[in-house]
Amino acid sequence: MITLQWVYLLAGTVFAIFAALGLRDRTNARRYGNAAFWGLMALSMWAGDRLGDFGNGLLVLALVAIAGLGGLSRGTGNDQSAQRAERAARFGNGLFVIALVIPLTALAGTFVFKALPALVEPNQATLVSLALGVLLALSLGYARLRPAPLVPFQEGRRLMDSVGWAALLPQMLASLGAVFALAGVGDVVGQLVQQGIPEGSRLGAVLAYGLGMALFTMVMGNAFAAFPVMITAIGLPVLIRGYGGDPAVVCAVGMLAGFCGTLMTPMAANFNLVPAALLELEDKYAVIKAQVWTALPLLAVNIALIYLFAFR
Amino acid sequence: MWVLLGIVVIVAGFVLRFNPLLVIVAAASVTGIAAGLDLSAIIAAFGKAFNDARYISIVWIVLPVIGLLEANGLQERARALIGRMKGATVGRLLTGYLLFRQLTSAVGLTSVAGHAQTVRPLVAPMAEAAAGEQSDEVRAMAAATDNVGLFFGEDIFLAIGSILLMKGLLEQYGIILEPFELSVWAIPTAIAAFLIHGFRLWRFDRRSRPAA
Numbered sequence: 035m036i037t038l039q040w041v042y043l044l045a046g047t048v049f050a051i052f053a054a055l056g057l058r059d060r061t062n063a064r065r066y067g068n069a070a071f072w073g074l075m076a077l078s079m080w081a082g083d084r085l086g087d088f089g090n091g092l093l094v095l096a097l098v099a100i101a102g103l104g105g106l107s108r109g110t111g112n113d114q115s116a117q118r119a120e121r122a123a124r125f126g127n128g129l130f131v132i133a134l135v136i137p138l139t140a141l142a143g144t145f146v147f148k149a150l151p152a153l154v155e156p157n158q159a160t161l162v163s164l165a166l167g168v169l170l171a172l173s174l175g176y177a178r179l180r181p182a183p184l185v186p187f188q189e190g191r192r193l194m195d196s197v198g199w200a201a202l203l204p205q206m207l208a209s210l211g212a213v214f215a216l217a218g219v220g221d222v223v224g225q226l227v228q229q230g231i232p233e234g235s236r237l238g239a240v241l242a243y244g245l246g247m248a249l250f251t252m253v254m255g256n257a258f259a260a261f262p263v264m265i266t267a268i269g270l271p272v273l274i275r276g277y278g279g280d281p282a283v284v285c286a287v288g289m290l291a292g293f294c295g296t297l298m299t300p301m302a303a304n305f306n307l308v309p310a311a312l313l314e315l316e317d318k319y320a321v322i323k324a325q326v327w328t329a330l331p332l333l334a335v336n337i338a339l340i341y342l343f344a345f346r
Numbered sequence: 347m348w349v350l351l352g353i354v355v356i357v358a359g360f361v362l363r364f365n366p367l368l369v370i371v372a373a374a375s376v377t378g379i380a381a382g383l384d385l386s387a388i389i390a391a392f393g394k395a396f397n398d399a400r401y402i403s404i405v406w407i408v409l410p411v412i413g414l415l416e417a418n419g420l421q422e423r424a425r426a427l428i429g430r431m432k433g434a435t436v437g438r439l440l441t442g443y444l445l446f447r448q449l450t451s452a453v454g455l456t457s458v459a460g461h462a463q464t465v466r467p468l469v470a471p472m473a474e475a476a477a478g479e480q481s482d483e484v485r486a487m488a489a490a491t492d493n494v495g496l497f498f499g500e501d502i503f504l505a506i507g508s509i510l511l512m513k514g515l516l517e518q519y520g521i522i523l524e525p526f527e528l529s530v531w532a533i534p535t536a537i538a539a540f541l542i543h544g545f546r547l548w549r550f551d552r553r554s555r556p557a558a
Contacts, residue, residue: 041404048407075403082397088386091393095371102368114417122419122426129420133467136408137458144454160457161404171411179418189413194406199367205402206370210356212395213374213388217349217381253353258508262515270519281521285512286501286531293497297490300360304402307366309461309489313470315482324483324490328543332498335538343531 036154041165046079052191055184059109059191067105068195071097075202094209101199108195125179132174139167193312200311200318203303207255214254223250224267231268236277237341243268244337247288248295255301257292264288279344287344291336297329298322352377408462415467424468425475434476436484437551440491441544443469447495448536452502465492477554487550491543498539501532 053073059065074097082090100106122129143163147154154162172186194201214220227246232238243264250260269288273279296302300322310318317323352373359369371392378388412420428434450458459465470488477484501508504525512528 038401042400045400045404045407048410078397079400079403082400085393085397087390087394087397089393090397091389091391094393094396095389098367098371102365102371118417118419119422120419121417122422125418125423127423127427129415129418129423130468132411133415133420136411136463140457141455144457161401164404164457165407168407168411172414175411175414179414181414181417185417186410186414189417190410191413193409193413193416197406199365201403201406203366203370205396205399206367208399208402209392209395210352210370210374212398213377213391214349214352216391217352217377217383219349219352219377222347222349253356258511261508261511265515274521281516282523282527283531285516285523286509286528287535289508289512290498290501290532290535293501296497297493300366301356303366305461305493309465309492310486312461312466313482313485313489315486317482320482320486321489321493324486325493328490328494328539328546331542332535332539335542336535339534 035152036162038155038158038161041158041161042079042082044165044169046076048187048190049073049079050076051187052076052194055188055191056195061109062107062195064105064107065109067100068107071100071106071199072191072194074100094206097202098206101202106195106198108198109192128178132171132178135171135174136164136167139170140164143167196314197308197311200303200308203307207301207303211254211256211259215259220259220263224263227264227267228271231272236345239268239272239277240337240341240344243273243284243288244291244333244340247292248298248333251292251295252299252301255296255299255303257289257296260292260295261285261289264292273340273344277345279340280346283340283344287336287339291333291340294329294333294336297325348380349377351380405460405462412462412467420467421471424471428472428475435551436473436477436487436554437547437549439473439476440469440488441547443488444491444495444540444543444547447492448499448540451496451499452536454500454503456496456500456503459492459496461489461492465489487547491547494539494543498532498536502529502536504529 049072053069053076056065056072057069062068074093078093085093140163143166144159147159147163148156227242231242247260247264250263251257254260269284273284274281296305300307306322307318310321355373355376356369374392375388447459465488470485473484473488474480509525509528513523513525516523
């Protein structure tokens with residue numbers, strides 16, 4: 035049976051190759067920092083389950099120390115744009131075929147593995163399919179484009195170094211969410227929100243619920259973390275039980291009000307900061323800025339939807 | 347009440363633009379201390395959560411494939427493809443991608459596209475080709491469009507995590523709902539998201555190419 039452990043093994047190997055290649059990159063003034071950083075990521079993927087909780091904690095502190103004290107940089111590399119244009123003409127649209135192998139495998143795997151629960155653990159089908167898609171695309175790439183063996187990993191490492199420590203942010207923020215949960219941050223926020231609801235005003239309660247979802251999502255970076263808090267504080271006691279609101283509308287649209295918050299916060303790093311790094315944008319908040327004027331009107335729409343349709 | 351100090355640390359750290367990784371560790375320490383945990387318990391709690399969340403960082407294994415394809419001119423090819431289309435604009439291209447992303451997400455195919463898989467190698471260079479220039483603004487809009495399409499499409503699908511979370515939470519309070527009753531209420535917002543973001547993309551075209 036293929037489990038997530040296999041995928042971690044693969045991911046660890048990829049990070050280890052990035053680390054080894056980084057060590058040899060003499061154009062990078064901080065190559066030891068880069069090698070140590072990706073090497074620790076490889077260790078986490080390979081052996082995370084054997085390090086123990088405290089050991090994993092120390093591993094995180096080491097990663098943060100390297101990144102936080104400016105230990106990461108990137109090589110100067112060489113510009114090969116003329117070469118790229120020539121190859122683009124030679125390989126033509128076959129490049130798109132290889133690019134589409136990953137999403138198509140993810141798509142096919144999601145269906146096939148769901149039907150074969152003995153082969154792959156069903157709730158891990160997506161990640162296993164993604165890994166499988168990468169292996170397929172890579173094999174096809176080697177067969178069709180005939181690069182030197184290390185070329186994909188050299189190029190991949192270049193991209194990885196340009197993303198840098200931002201690559202780790204989503205995982206770090208998810209971990210912070212777990213510490214918040216342990217410390218009971220959600221309960222305290224829930225109590226605060228309850229005190230802030232205007233007495234006897236249905237509109238006020240809907241506003242507090244919708245805005246609270248968006249704001250607390252912005253703080254937590256994740257609507258899933260905000261939702262139980264807001265439902266327990268306002269959604270259930272006030273909107274559903276107090277005013278007799280339809281739970282389907284209150285919950286479904288409330289969650290989407292939270293998603294509007296996700297569009298506006300650096301805490302949702304994998305959606306907002308990582309793409310800025312991946313696209314090499316000057317301003318790391320550029321993606322958030324591009325989203326604000328979609329998110330705000332949409333938040334107003336969601337609040338209006340709850341007010342108009344939950345209490346028919 | 348003191349556990350909220352961690353949130354203050356996070357907000358202040360991001361506003362003052364300290365390295366976010368340092369900010370996160372500082373916020374976790376402050377929150378843990380305020381909750382009465384000792385330092386080694388905080389480190390262990392964070393380490394455990396970090397290890398449990400490793401699946402989030404798996405997505406980076408696509409980089410060798412993207413790197414290989416880009417070294418062989420994938421972005422140039424994507425640009426050439428759009429360059430040959432008459433009437434391709436940033437707005438039209440991204441509106442089409444928005445619709446594609448919403449529809450595929452609505453049937454559960456959230457991992458078909460994404461920032462690493464499709465935006466960086468394909469959508470962003472195509473949008474830049476349509477704009478006729480390299481532009482941070484265009485690339486940022488491509489990433490934003492991917493997010494909007496994903497967020498306001500996925501909840502229409504019955505088996506997505508957030509729908510199951512809502513169903514599970516309501517059951518704890520004795521309210522039994524079918525996933526379908528929840529997901530159908532994602533449709534009005536999905537339509538509104540398409541109209542609002544589509545309107546902004548239409549305006550994007552108008553702004554960058556004033557009528558001759």
